[in-house]
Amino acid sequence: MKNVYINSVGSISAQKTFDNTEFLNEITEYNDNVIFAVNPVYKDYIPPAAARRMAKGIKMGIVTSKIALKEANINQVDAIITGTGMGCVRDSEKFVSAIIDNDEQYLTPTPFIQSTHNTVGGQIALELNCKGYNFTYVHSSISFESAVMDALLQLQLDEAKHILVGGVDELGDHTTKIHKIINHIKPEAITPTNLLKSKTEGAVFGEGANFFVLSNEKSNTSYAEIVSVKTYNTLKQEALKQQAIAFLKEHDLSTNDLDLLILGNNGDVNFDAYYHTLSETFSKTPQAYYKHLSGEFNTASSFGFWLASKVIKTQSLPEIVRLNGLQTSQYKTVLLYNQYRGENHSFTLLRQC
Amino acid sequence: MDALKQELKENLIEQLNLEDMSPEDIANDDMLFGDGLGLDSIDALELIVMLDKNYGIKLTDPKEGRAIFESINTMAAYISEHRTK
Numbered sequence: 001m002k003n004v005y006i007n008s009v010g011s012i013s014a015q016k017t018f019d020n021t022e023f024l025n026e027i028t029e030y031n032d033n034v035i036f037a038v039n040p041v042y043k044d045y046i047p048p049a050a051a052r053r054m055a056k057g058i059k060m061g062i063v064t065s066k067i068a069l070k071e072a073n074i075n076q077v078d079a080i081i082t083g084t085g086m087g088c089v090r091d092s093e094k095f096v097s098a099i100i101d102n103d104e105q106y107l108t109p110t111p112f113i114q115s116t117h118n119t120v121g122g123q124i125a126l127e128l129n130c131k132g133y134n135f136t137y138v139h140s141s142i143s144f145e146s147a148v149m150d151a152l153l154q155l156q157l158d159e160a161k162h163i164l165v166g167g168v169d170e171l172g173d174h175t176t177k178i179h180k181i182i183n184h185i186k187p188e189a190i191t192p193t194n195l196l197k198s199k200t201e202g203a204v205f206g207e208g209a210n211f212f213v214l215s216n217e218k219s220n221t222s223y224a225e226i227v228s229v230k231t232y233n234t235l236k237q238e239a240l241k242q243q244a245i246a247f248l249k250e251h252d253l254s255t256n257d258l259d260l261l262i263l264g265n266n267g268d269v270n271f272d273a274y275y276h277t278l279s280e281t282f283s284k285t286p287q288a289y290y291k292h293l294s295g296e297f298n299t300a301s302s303f304g305f306w307l308a309s310k311v312i313k314t315q316s317l318p319e320i321v322r323l324n325g326l327q328t329s330q331y332k333t334v335l336l337y338n339q340y341r342g343e344n345h346s347f348t349l350l351r352q353c
Numbered sequence: 354m355d356a357l358k359q360e361l362k363e364n365l366i367e368q369l370n371l372e373d374m375s376p377e378d379i380a381n382d383d384m385l386f387g388d389g390l391g392l393d394s395i396d397a398l399e400l401i402v403m404l405d406k407n408y409g410i411k412l413t414d415p416k417e418g419r420a421i422f423e424s425i426n427t428m429a430a431y432i433s434e435h436r437t438k
Contacts, residue, residue, distance in 0.1 A: 049391060052370040106406040108368075109398050 001156040002216035005353055006223040010067030010166075011306045012037050012060045013208035013294045020071055023310050024318040027293070033186045034176055035206045035295045046127070053110050054123065055088045057170035060209035061120040062127050065164055069128070072213035072221055078160035079133035080121050081150050082168065083143035085298020087117030087136075089172035097174070120168050133160070141340035142231040143167060144302040145348065148214070149229050155216040166211030167299030176205060184341075186267070192320070195267040195292040203266035206295015210302035212309070218353055223309040224334075225353040227251055232345040237274055240345075241281045244337065247347045258285045259331045260311060262304050263323065264338035265289045266296045271342050278337055279323070287323035301338040301346060308334045308350050358429045365425075368403055369396050381425045389424075397422060409437030 011017035015028050018040040028038055037060060042051055045063045054062070061082070069075065086092075091114035098107055113119070118136040125134050133154075137146035144167030151163040179185045179202075186202040195204060214226065230247055248254060261282045265275045279287060288311075294303040311317050311331050336348040362376035365385075369392065383389045386397070400422055404410040410432065412418055421431045 048372060052372050053395070102406070106402050108402045109395055110370075113395075 002158055003218070003353075004152055004155045004226045005215055005218050006212050006226060006309050006350075007162070007215045007219050007221050008068045008071035008213040009223060009306050009309050010064035010071070010211045011208070011303065012040065012064050013210070013303055014038060014206050015293050017306065018063065018067060020067065023314055023316070024293070024320060027192065027320055029192065031189045031191050033189055033202075033204050034171065035204060036171060037206075037208050050127070053114065055091050055114050055119075055170065056207075057084070057088050057090070057168050057209070058114070058120050058123045060170065061166065061168045061211065062124055064166060064168075064209045064211040065124045065128070068164065068211045068213050072162070072215070072219070074162055074213065076128065077130060077132065077162045077164040077213065079135075079151070079154065079163045080125055080128075080130055081133075081147040081163060081165045082118070082121035082124070082136045083145070083147035083166065083299050083302065084117055084120060084136060084138060084168050085140055085143050086169050086172070086175065087138065088114045088119050088170070089175050090170060091115045093172045093174040124164070139344065141298050141301065141338065141344040142346050144299045144305070145229050145231050145346040148226065148305075148348070149231070151214045152226060152229060155214060158216060161217060162213055162215045164211060165214050166209060167302030168209035169207055169297040169299045171205060171207040171297075179205060190267070192292040196265055196272075196289070198267040199269055201268055201270045203268050203291070203296035206291075206297050206300065208294055208297065208300070208303055210299070210306045212305070222353050224312040224350040227349040227351050228347075229349075230347045234343060235339070235345045237277055237342075240274060240277050244278060244281060244335075244347065247349070248335070251349060253333065255282055256284065258282060258333050258335050259328050260308075260317065260334045261285050261287045262308050262334060262336045263287060263289050264291060264301060264304060264340075265323070266291045268341070271339070274339050274342065274345075275337070284326070286317065286326040286328050288317060288321040289323045290321055293320065296340070298340070301336065304336050304338060305348065308336055308348075312350060312352050354429055354433065357432060358425050361425055361428055361432075364403060364407065368399050379425060383424055385422055385424060404432070408432050408435075410435050
């Protein structure tokens, strides 16, 4: 089996992450319970005639794909694999609202065309003229990890050389309103540094896209090696510690072998206990978190994956993401753990290459 | 008629997401499809729905659309003659 490398990254998030020469040098502050992505100049990447019908999620996906391809110094990939929890939710809302408001008449084609989950992957393929394997995983908060697992299998078995893999989700007004009503979104406005001090249920919602060129050939642009990804639909909190230890053991590692643990804490008092369990399990390991910068969304873990990649490549951990005060001289082995509302858990293990 | 033409230009920009365009950028006799504004077949469907929704005009023969949607002038003339609301 071949090794698999993260050869490039492309990110659009609530922080200015689309510039690969920077690494969280400048933090975009907010005081809110819903945060939007910091937009690049989309026209620099997508012709205006093509962009005019594209929803934000599609634009974010295409731009991050192009950034990743450029950094990997390749023009084409063998496959495009996308993870998204909600797909093009804004156009879905527009389409359904039009059905209701216009009494099932006067329906226009554009929002309908754009309302499917696989529109992002399809539009990326059209932009890149990529006729290869194109698949979209819609698995809630393990959508991105499912996409990575698919790519990992294909690359390990040498069925493909370069695969574009990413996670993308956009905020939609109506969906956001519903999440506020059912307390999935925090009732109060929060600043990034106060997220984990919050004593309320729910999370700060966000949006973004993170795409990566994964390859079974190491290059001078490589960030890290993907050792393994494991997902669970259900996992009891009591079993989490044992599962984490077992996952590491599968790769001949113990809790003392990690240089960094990156957790998906979102400040929800009802579900952050999962993360606290792992924080205690790895109490001697430096730890980081990121949802205070990205917000919570189904593919927020792709931002965590971006963070881990940057940490390993730059061998630096920005102060803003530190979860504990522990320091280390090197970031060689990094474990990511994420879950959302106690379901759809994932472990991702990366290694310096 | 001038008010209708202005309204059509504003609706066109909004319905078809013609970003970075203002009504002043569209001349009354500019070709809407092809070399002019460069609208395509999906836009044509949007325009047919707009005619029905805003002016109560149902286009039953798609061939009619080609002449009606030639320019703002032709659209305004057709709407003035056939509108039911």
